[in-house]
Amino acid sequence: MDVLASLLQGFATALTPMNLMWCLLGTTLGTAIGILPGIGPALTIALLLPITAKLDPTGAFIMFAGLYYGAMYGSSTTSILLNTPGESGSIITAVEGNVMAKNGRGAAALATAAIGSFVAGTLGTIAITFLAPLFVKLALLFGPAEYFALMVLAFTTVSALLGSSLPRGLTSLLLGLAIGLVGTDVLTGQPRLTFDILSLLRGIDIVVVAVGLFAVGEALYMASRPDMRAGEIVPIRGSIFMTADEWRRSWKPWLRGTALGFPFGALPAGGTEIPTFLSYFLEKRMSKKPEEFGKGAIEGVAGPEAANNAAVAGVLVPLLTLGLPTSATAAILLAAFEQYNLKPGPLLFSSSSTLVWGLIASLYIGNVMLLILNLPLAGLWVRLLSIPQPLLYGGILLFSTLGVYSLNNSTFDLVLLFLVGILGFLMRRYDFPVAPCIIGLILGRLAEAQFRRALTISQGDASVFFTHPLSLALLIIAALVFVGPLFYRWRAAKLQSVKAAG
Amino acid sequence: MNRRTLIASAVALLLAGGLSLNLASTPALALDELRIIAPAAPGGGWDQTARAMQEAVQSGGAVKAVTVENVPGAGGTVGLAQLAGQEQGKDNVLMVNGLVMVGAILTNKSAVTLENTTPIARLTGEYEVIVVPGSSELKTLADLVAKLKADPGAVAWGGGSAGGTDHILAGLVAKASGADVSKLNYVPFSGGGEALAAVMGGHVVAGISGYSEWEGQIKSGELRALGISAPERVAGIDIPTLKEQGVDVELANWRAIVAPPGLTDEQKQALLATVDAAVKSDSWKKVLAAKNWTDLYLPGDDFTKLVAAENVRVTEILKGIGLVQ
Missing domain, CATH: 3.40.190.10 (Periplasmic binding protein-like II)
Known part of the structure; x- marks a missing residue:
């Protein structure tokens, strides 16, 4: 079907009153959690999963996508006014944005962030619209061998990028892999690591692990710290209508940020953080007045804020067409698809075209809603930050418990939830990133199944991974990604020693 | 969705009211409530069968409240264990099952088998x-x-x-x-x-x-x-x-309905009559047509024999494949 015809169909779906409501709910909630530090889209969607299990999937995904976009809008507000990023994708925004706010140009910083997010979000959505169908054609060429190679590529990048310390990232990843092994083996139907516990036969639910690690773990961690509030909110000053000069200085960074963010989002483990850093340094290098950076340069807000929104759009392309999660939130979204027994992949576009195109159309609508929600109402949103943390996290704990129980009406799941929650707390306390665990849990299951399927089809001949051209290409890229940084570091060290010797 | 449920229950209530006069002449079923276990997550075939059965029983008005309980996991053997365990001897519980469960019992080495149930009828396939x-x-x-x-x-x-x-x-x-x-x-x-x-x-x-x-x-x-x-x-x-x-x-990938073990013959006949009435209702026929399910209704002893025969056939083939020792 023609892309534009499909998109129009999608708008027909997205513009129904119910779906508009889901979109509004998602974007509003997204903005709110974006503003609140520590509560991210992955946590929120994980919390909402059990509650939405009985909803129509189209409505639920429209809400989730709106929430994901909204979190990126909202997080800039906290970065600018509180000098604390609402989400990790807005870390760099705080550098220039908070200085601007202190210099009385807070409103302009908020405006360039919101409009930049809108521009990037909309351009990114246009890119999804036209790229996704192309990806779908490509994806049918993917058999088990190719999928396994793709998972290998995802693995090489995941653990290295998601934490500050490699051993900790790997530990978390391996933990996820181990949890993923529990349950009935997909290929032979035999129980593994179930310790004769009947409830473990169906495996450990990804939702339970996600809610446990993100929500319960985070709540316990917050409760363990006596002093939870820090930082000073800078009141918004200045006009939200940017001056001609500010527009002139903003539009190029927006476009460059979009161009950086989208492909990074689509790459395995590219995520939202790296493109924002790259965008910041790119703007600094391209600026005619690099000395202004660090003193409130508007380009340093405009570029990264566009980049993080474009990255979110990019994340959706491999998620929808290949079923490949490239960020923690995408991993949770994949769990959401599983919950509805939907399999993201090339056939999703034909078997659930209403859902997919309704979702894509809703992203256009969501962006408009978010611009309206964020620009004039920024002052209102900031008040969220005055909610006492104990109430906030108490509520989260309550919702996680209720939600997980309602999933399967199983008390066993509740016990599991709190065990995982304690694990999550310990990981947070001792600085182990939790995202690789979730990604390991999801990718590990997939990678193992695809690996063994490929070998079953080839009757045990392992050369399939190297004789299929696509699979070989992916494995080579994975090897380069793995070896590249090591080589680079080695060369840099050698150059240093040569210099030192000279 | 809420509105639809509301209308459905309103219709059910009206039907129940209209039919109560007729029912007075037929032998009354001593059932205030009936629980149908779907041994799978919401949305799948067994869940849909349980919910269709729920509406069909409710439309007949013989039972006041019919609920569906999802007990997912392990090809339905988690639900089966519950049915044979804590539900034992209860005459107001039914569970949906099917051919898949016959295989799952073998591959999961489930301690409970279909012999630990009271077979009622095969429904669709x-x-x-x-x-x-x-x-x-x-x-x-x-x-x-x-x-x-x-x-x-x-x-x-x-x-x-x-x-x-x-x-x-x-x-x-x-x-x-x-x-x-x-x-x-x-x-x-x-x-x-x-x-x-x-x-x-x-x-x-x-x-x-x-x-x-x-x-x-x-x-x-x-x-x-x-x-x-x-x-x-x-x-x-x-x-x-x-x-x-x-x-x-x-x-045929059949789906059926069974009751807990330990029922008297009378209790079994009462449940069979409830299911029989439901299968003959318009509500059930509409669902079959809408979902394109083939009607494979086979009640009572014939169904019991079928289960035994399928068990032999499936065991033999799974052993041949090497999935079961």
């Missing part, structure tokens, strides 16, 4: 199709059988979970063709179109699934259906049966 990609060199079932006989390992079958209906059919076809069942090369995929993508992309040689799931692709020519596992041609489906092509296999 669906026949399976064997397909190849539209571009495949295999034109007929005979081509596939020849390839299978020559080298069973060379035919990679794509289908649903290990030990499930698709896997069982692959084993039965290999056996009926005289191929070595222990060399069956079956590749299980998890649900939701993954197997379909593998067949369409030509990554496996042949695919097996319930007919309705792949109907669209078969009609569009992307998949070529080689045979259907029905005993005779199914009206409206232009696919030859396996039997008429010389492969003596028929298999």
Whole structure:
């Protein structure tokens, strides 16, 4: 079907009153959690999963996508006014944005962030619209061998990028892999690591692990710290209508940020953080007045804020067409698809075209809603930050418990939830990133199944991974990604020693 | 969705009110409430069957409140364990099950089997199709059988979970063709179109699934259906049966309803009467038509015999495949 015809169909779906409501709910909630530090889209969607299990999937995904976009809008507000990023994708925004706010140009910083997010979000959505169908054609060429190679590529990048310390990232990843092994083996139907516990036969639910690690773990961690509030909110000053000069200085960074963010989002483990850093340094290098950076340069807000929104759009392309999660939130979204027994992949576009195109159309609508929600109402949103943390996290704990129980009406799941929650707390306390665990849990299951399927089809001949051209290409890229940084570091060290010797 | 439920319950109430006069003359069923266990997550076939049964029983008005309880996990054996355990002897509980559970009990080495239930009736079923990609060199079932006989390992079958209906059919076809069942090369995929993508992309040689799931692709020519596992041609489906092509296999992925163990004969007859009335209701017939389910209603002792026969057949084939020792 023609892309534009499909998109129009999608708008027909997205513009129904119910779906508009889901979109509004998602974007509003997204903005709110974006503003609140520590509560991210992955946590929120994980919390909402059990509650939405009985909803129509189209409505639920429209809400989730709106929430994901909204979190990126909202997080800039906290970065600018509180000098604390609402989400990790807005870390760099705080550098220039908070200085601007202190210099009385807070409103302009908020405006360039919101409009930049809108521009990037909309351009990114246009890119999804036209790229996704192309990806779908490509994806049918993917058999088990190719999928396994793709998972290998995802693995090489995941653990290295998601934490500050490699051993900790790997530990978390391996933990996820181990949890993923529990349950009935997909290929032979035999129980593994179930310790004769009947409830473990169906495996450990990804939702339970996600809610446990993100929500319960985070709540316990917050409760363990006596002093939870820090930082000073800078009141918004200045006009939200940017001056001609500010527009002139903003539009190029927006476009460059979009161009950086989208492909990074689509790459395995590219995520939202790296493109924002790259965008910041790119703007600094391209600026005619690099000395202004660090003193409130508007380009340093405009570029990264566009980049993080474009990255979110990019994340959706491999998620929808290949079923490949490239960020923690995408991993949770994949769990959401599983919950509805939907399999993201090339056939999703034909078997659930209403859902997919309704979702894509809703992203256009969501962006408009978010611009309206964020620009004039920024002052209102900031008040969220005055909610006492104990109430906030108490509520989260309550919702996680209720939600997980309602999933399967199983008390066993509740016990599991709190065990995982304690694990999550310990990981947070001792600085182990939790995202690789979730990604390991999801990718590990997939990678193992695809690996063994490929070998079953080839009757045990392992050369399939190297004789299929696509699979070989992916494995080579994975090897380069793995070896590249090591080589680079080695060369840099050698150059240093040569210099030192000279 | 809420509104729909509201209307549905309003209609049910009206019907109940209208029918109460008639009911006075028929023997009253001493059931205030009935719980139907769907041993699977919401949305799947067993859940849909349980909910259709819920509406059908409710529409008859014989039971005041009918609820559905989802107890998912392990091919339904988690639900089965609950039925045979804590629900034992209760005459107001039913559970949906099916052919898949027969296999799951064996592969999971479940301590509880279908013998620990009181069989009530088989309700519906669906026949399976064997397909190849539209571009495949295999034109007929005979081509596939020849390839299978020559080298069973060379035919990679794509289908649903290990030990499930698709896997069982692959084993039965290999056996009926005289191929070595222990060399069956079956590749299980998890649900939701993954197997379909593998067949369409030509990554496996042949695919097996319930007919309705792949109907669209078969009609569009992307998949070529080689045979259907029905005993005779199914009206409206232009696919030859396996039997008429010389492969003596028929298999229905049936769904049924059972009660807890430890019931008296009277209690069993009362439940049977409730289900019988529900199956004859308009509500049930509408669901069958809407969901394209084949009516395979088989109550009482005949169903008990069927379960025993299927158990023998499935055990034999899963042992042949090597999934069960």
